[in-house]
Amino acid sequence: MANNDPPKKLLLQGNEAIVEGALAAGCRFFAGYPITPASEISEMMSVRLPRQDGTFIQMEDEIASMGAVVGASLAGVKSMTATSGPGFSLMQENLGFACITETPCVIVNVMRGGPSTGLPTSPAQGDVMQARWGTHGDHPVIVLAVSSVGDCFDITIHAFNLSEKYRVPVIILSDEVVAHTREILALPAGDKIEVIDRIRPSTPPEWYIPYEENSRGVPPMAAMGEGYRHHVTGLIHDQRGFPTQKPKETEAFMKRLFRKITHGFYEIQMTKSIMMEDAEVAVIAYGSVARSAQRAVMQARQQNIKAGLLQLITMFPFPKNAVDTALRQCRSVLVPEMNIGQISREVKRANTSDCRVLKYNRIDGQIITPTEIFTELKDM
Amino acid sequence: MKEDRYEIRLSGSGGQGIILAAVILAEAVGIADNKYVCQTQSYGPEARGGKSKAEVVISERPIDYPKAMKLDLLLAMNQASCDAYFYDFKPNGLLLVDSTFVEQIPTSRSVAIPFTQIAREKLGKEIVANMVALGAVGQLCPMVSVSNLEKALVARAPKGTKELNRKALREGIKAAKKFNLHALPRSISPEEEEEI
Numbered sequence: 001m002a003n004n005d006p007p008k009k010l011l012l013q014g015n016e017a018i019v020e021g022a023l024a025a026g027c028r029f030f031a032g033y034p035i036t037p038a039s040e041i042s043e044m045m046s047v048r049l050p051r052q053d054g055t056f057i058q059m060e061d062e063i064a065s066m067g068a069v070v071g072a073s074l075a076g077v078k079s080m081t082a083t084s085g086p087g088f089s090l091m092q093e094n095l096g097f098a099c100i101t102e103t104p105c106v107i108v109n110v111m112r113g114g115p116s117t118g119l120p121t122s123p124a125q126g127d128v129m130q131a132r133w134g135t136h137g138d139h140p141v142i143v144l145a146v147s148s149v150g151d152c153f154d155i156t157i158h159a160f161n162l163s164e165k166y167r168v169p170v171i172i173l174s175d176e177v178v179a180h181t182r183e184i185l186a187l188p189a190g191d192k193i194e195v196i197d198r199i200r201p202s203t204p205p206e207w208y209i210p211y212e213e214n215s216r217g218v219p220p221m222a223a224m225g226e227g228y229r230h231h232v233t234g235l236i237h238d239q240r241g242f243p244t245q246k247p248k249e250t251e252a253f254m255k256r257l258f259r260k261i262t263h264g265f266y267e268i269q270m271t272k273s274i275m276m277e278d279a280e281v282a283v284i285a286y287g288s289v290a291r292s293a294q295r296a297v298m299q300a301r302q303q304n305i306k307a308g309l310l311q312l313i314t315m316f317p318f319p320k321n322a323v324d325t326a327l328r329q330c331r332s333v334l335v336p337e338m339n340i341g342q343i344s345r346e347v348k349r350a351n352t353s354d355c356r357v358l359k360y361n362r363i364d365g366q367i368i369t370p371t372e373i374f375t376e377l378k379d380m
Numbered sequence: 381m382k383e384d385r386y387e388i389r390l391s392g393s394g395g396q397g398i399i400l401a402a403v404i405l406a407e408a409v410g411i412a413d414n415k416y417v418c419q420t421q422s423y424g425p426e427a428r429g430g431k432s433k434a435e436v437v438i439s440e441r442p443i444d445y446p447k448a449m450k451l452d453l454l455l456a457m458n459q460a461s462c463d464a465y466f467y468d469f470k471p472n473g474l475l476l477v478d479s480t481f482v483e484q485i486p487t488s489r490s491v492a493i494p495f496t497q498i499a500r501e502k503l504g505k506e507i508v509a510n511m512v513a514l515g516a517v518g519q520l521c522p523m524v525s526v527s528n529l530e531k532a533l534v535a536r537a538p539k540g541t542k543e544l545n546r547k548a549l550r551e552g553i554k555a556a557k558k559f560n561l562h563a564l565p566r567s568i569s570p571e572e573e574e575e576i
Binding site for chain 1: 407410416417418419420421443444447449
């Protein structure tokens with residue numbers, strides 16, 4: 001029976017909303033190591049998961065945390081971890097293992113100033129390219145960015161759904177501002193939330209070919225211990241899961257990894273447009289900076305500047321179509337970022353029109369303010 | 381730009397319960413009053429001492445930028461935070477100080493109430509000075525209903541301290557009621573004074 005109770009309203013930090021989203025999406029395993037500004041996620045998971053028959057484990061470091069997350073997912077449990085820059089660096093090796101073994105999992109990186117231990121309590125957006133290319137080798141990955149408490153809830157559910165549907169690790173990029181801002185979240189009833197689970201084999205165990213090609217490019221996934229014998233390796237493997245060096249099998253495998261994501265572009269590449277209909281200048285932003293940009297765009301509109309905002313929710317696979325449309329429409333585009341210019345480079349790469357792509361960067365551990373963006377918009 | 385938000389900054393020294401007061405204020409406004417609210421805080425490595433600030437932005441519409449830019453209301457629980465956080469003050473903003481500790485008040489648009497002294501003498505516990513101050517904030521801020529503030533406070537307060545906190549809040553409301561905001565200069569900006 002449908003639950004018609006009004007949604008429960010809570011005042012939550014971004015980090016807490018990520019936990020609510022993960023639990024609503026069916027996450028029942030968390031392994032991690034506390035780190036500012038992501039610690040509240042671990043803390044709250046350690047309280048909530050045991051009550052829902054889930055497992056929380058604090059590992060000895062982030063390398064082991066990521067290993068445990070992959071292991072739990074292979075055993076059939078939706079799993080996640082949360083960290084910040086230094087920990088995210090340590091996770092890269094096992095993140096690659098998740099990529100090649102096509103193990104669904106969600107990794108939250110609450111960005112702080114870097115490199116190294118950097119600025120533990122300050123916001124930054126310096127890990128965008130690390131999220132895309134941090135682990136070695138060609139690999140597809142989905143990277144999503146959150147900008148509000150509501151986002152933290154919704155996008156975390158999306159992250160799990162995409163991860164399960166495409167058998168791919170999904171990285172959520174948050175930042176210190178989003179993580180520690182408290183806003184009201186109206187918690188929807190469980191039956192109002194769309195939850196996608198990985199497809200399990202429908203064949204009997206003896207017929208199971210773990211990495212068999214199919215039209216979607218996403219093979220059904222058996223949980224360890226269910227009787228479906230299969231081999232899991234970080235080496236390039238054939239359809240049965242055993243190592244291979246044959247060029248044909250290698251190429252087929254790699255191509256399938258990318259193809260399954262390419263096929264899903266229409267639903268993976270998420271953006272949000274604000275006042276873009278008639279925009280002549282635009283801001284392309286993500287994370288907490290998108291909120292500053294939104295205010296700057298409002299300010300510009302009040303001064304009769306036809307400004308708009310294209311907010312990137314999906315960072316990778318880079319939402320080229322939406323960006324391209326904005327670039328063709330506008331005479332200039334501003335890309336403000338709390339880094340030295342990471343997404344601005346992608347925007348420039350996508351630009352085939354004569355639109356000017358400008359960047360605006362802060363690397364002092366401070367959020368970019370609406371006034372700073374508005375000042376730039378006035379001159380565009 | 382047309383004002384679509386009311387910005388409050390609560391400040392004091394670490395350990396005075398500034399952030400907790402802001403969280404309760406945000407819950408009262410956001411959950412009971414059904415307004416949009418964003419609560420943020422300065423986030424540093426110190427646990428005690430130093431300066432502590434927490435902000436609450438209130439609006440009837442969804443809030444874009446979550447932090448305070450121009451303050452409608454500033455609460456300063458000590459001199460250091462008063463000096464440090466006054467720079468974002470709006471000409472027609474309101475400064476609320478704990479006169480137990482703040483001696484130099486930088487504006488005439490201010491209300492001085494000895495929150496800590498009230499907590500010490502009337503409630504026997506200095507630690508609830510933040511709740512006395514919260515009561516005064518609730519009374520003086522047009523965006524907050526004091527009854528919802530009390531509800532939010534009672535829901536948050538740990539068992540056994542609910543009555544003490546409620547009393548503290550009410551003392552703050554009572555102390556603030558003695559002030560007539562219309563008696564204050566309308567703005568501290570000289571140009572605006574001339575226009576009047």
